[in-house]
Amino acid sequence: xxxxxxxxxxxxxxxxxxxxxxxxxIYLAGGHTLIPAMKVRLRxxxxxxDLSGVDGLIGIREESGALVIGALTTHDTVxxxxxxxxxxxxxxxxxxxxxxxxVRNRGTIGGSVANNDPAADYPAGVLALGAxxxxxxxxxxxxxxxxxxxxxxxxxxxxxxxISFPIVESAAYIKFPNPASRYATVGVFxxxxxxxxxxxxTGAAAxxxxxxxxxxxxxxxxxxxxxxxxxxxxxxxxxxxxxxxEYRAHLCVVMAKRAVASMS
Amino acid sequence: xxxxxxxxxxxxxxxQTCPENTTLVELIREKLQLSGTHVGCDxxxxxxxxxxxxxxxxxxxxxxxxxxEGSDVTTIEGIGTADxxxxxxxAFKECHGLQCGFCTPGMIMAAIDLVNRENELDEQxxxxxxxxxxxxxxxxxxxxxxxxNAAARMKE
Numbered sequence: 001x002x003x004x005x006x007x008x009x010x011x012x013x014x015x016x017x018x019x020x021x022x023x024x025x026i027y028l029a030g031g032h033t034l035i036p037a038m039k040v041r042l043r044x045x046x047x048x049x050d051l052s053g054v055d056g057l058i059g060i061r062e063e064s065g066a067l068v069i070g071a072l073t074t075h076d077t078v079x080x081x082x083x084x085x086x087x088x089x090x091x092x093x094x095x096x097x098x099x100x101x102x103v104r105n106r107g108t109i110g111g112s113v114a115n116n117d118p119a120a121d122y123p124a125g126v127l128a129l130g131a132x133x134x135x136x137x138x139x140x141x142x143x144x145x146x147x148x149x150x151x152x153x154x155x156x157x158x159x160x161x162x163i164s165f166p167i168v169e170s171a172a173y174i175k176f177p178n179p180a181s182r183y184a185t186v187g188v189f190x191x192x193x194x195x196x197x198x199x200x201x202t203g204a205a206a207x208x209x210x211x212x213x214x215x216x217x218x219x220x221x222x223x224x225x226x227x228x229x230x231x232x233x234x235x236x237x238x239x240x241x242x243x244x245x246e247y248r249a250h251l252c253v254v255m256a257k258r259a260v261a262s263m264s
Numbered sequence: 265x266x267x268x269x270x271x272x273x274x275x276x277x278x279x280q281t282c283p284e285n286t287t288l289v290e291l292i293r294e295k296l297q298l299s300g301t302h303v304g305c306d307x308x309x310x311x312x313x314x315x316x317x318x319x320x321x322x323x324x325x326x327x328x329x330x331x332x333e334g335s336d337v338t339t340i341e342g343i344g345t346a347d348x349x350x351x352x353x354x355a356f357k358e359c360h361g362l363q364c365g366f367c368t369p370g371m372i373m374a375a376i377d378l379v380n381r382e383n384e385l386d387e388q389x390x391x392x393x394x395x396x397x398x399x400x401x402x403x404x405x406x407x408x409x410x411x412x413n414a415a416a417r418m419k420e
Contacts, residue, residue, distance in 0.1 A: 001285040001287075002285065003265060003283055003284060003285045004265075004284055004285060005265055005284065006265075006267055006284040006328070006330045008330070008333075028328075028331075031326060031327070031328065031331065032308060032326055035287075035308075035326045035327075035328065036307055036308055036326060038285075039306065039307070048284075048328075050328075050330065050331060052331065076320075099396070100311070100395040100396025100397075101321060101374065101377065101378065101393055101394075101395070101396055102308075102311060102314055102321045102322050102323045102374065102396045103308065103323070103396060105320045105321060105322055106322055106323075106326070106327070180309075181309075182395065
């Protein structure tokens with residue numbers, strides 16, 4: 001890891017000005033992607049701006065029909081939260097499925113969402129639930145947030161403060177985890193509210209995506225059999241040593257069926 | 265550039281000045297000479313570097329010392345002595361939960377956190393709770409047994 005200047009601001013305003021002053025600044029949340037990336041020199045920022053001292057970025061609350069989770073809330077806190085369990089229990093199980101216990105004790109929802117790893121779990125929940133990402137300057141809807149592999153609609157210095165999830169009637173997240181890393185080889189998040197069904201898939205392609213074919217089929221008939229005839233195009237899928245594109249395309253339907261089964 | 269950090273390690277106040285790119289495990293092993301905490305992969309996968317930070321298990325290779333400022337850190341040296349082992353250490357010894365011993369300090373620290381936070385520990389919960397720790401010798405069977413055994417003693 002190359003050397004860097006370390007900063008620990010106490011306000012969002014100070015964090016933003018530190019970022020502007022830095023040659024090549026980066027925000028640090030839990031650090032469980034950033035620090036490994038810095039060790040192998042994929043990232044070599046001149047200035048690391050640690051957000052853990054900034055007030056108001058941690059916490060979970062229910063607010064006018066939505067579940068609001070602060071950006072620096074750890075995966076373990078989400079996994080074990082009773083507020084989450086009452087509002088959207090699928091987010092408990094999503095958070096509990098990330099990495100391992102030690103990683104969940106440090107990794108944060110804001111860090112995961114800002115990083116937009118194609119195999120991360122949270123993007124599927126954020127997109128399927130139609131969440132809103134609240135930053136220091138605006139609100140971004142999930143449908144506009146995840147733009148490409150490791151890329152988001154965030155401006156370079158923009159900071160996520162919280163993520164607001166509309167509370168839905170029912171939801172489920174089922175993934176086929178990589179057996180070593182627990183990242184999603186394919187993960188499917190389904191949410192159902194007022195007759196509308198949303199399906200978001202992570203791990204399968206360059207970035208998380210909605211699946212209109214499955215949404216239509218499940219809106220007509222919310223049952224596993226409704227997905228029997230669906231075949232996703234493998235051309236757009238990731239292919240690596242863990243799973244071929246064709247296998248991932250197949251897994252999308254299998255995971256979606258399991259999610260539907262768990263909601264029925 | 266360097267940074268001065270203040271933290272508590274195994275109950276003792278520590279003040280150290282080190283480069284900003286120092287990790288917590290480097291501070292523990294190289295500055296404080298507490299070599300019980302191991303570095304296996306240095307990529308936050310193997311769990312050999314697991315210590316407690318404010319009571320929770322973390323991988324010390326993936327925490328910057330600056331992030332540990334003001335925190336209360338416990339390493340394997342802080343939980344028991346050769347004459348007065350922690351129940352988890354005794355259970356690993358009695359159940360043969362180790363062979364080469366390299367993963368053991370991290371395994372024990374992770375297991376203590378697991379027992380502290382889970383009320384009901386069945387075999388499945390123990391196996392899932394230790395997903396972040398690799399052992400290349402034992403095949404995990406005796407480790408799982410040791411953790412179950414220690415959990416009963418720790419809750420007595």
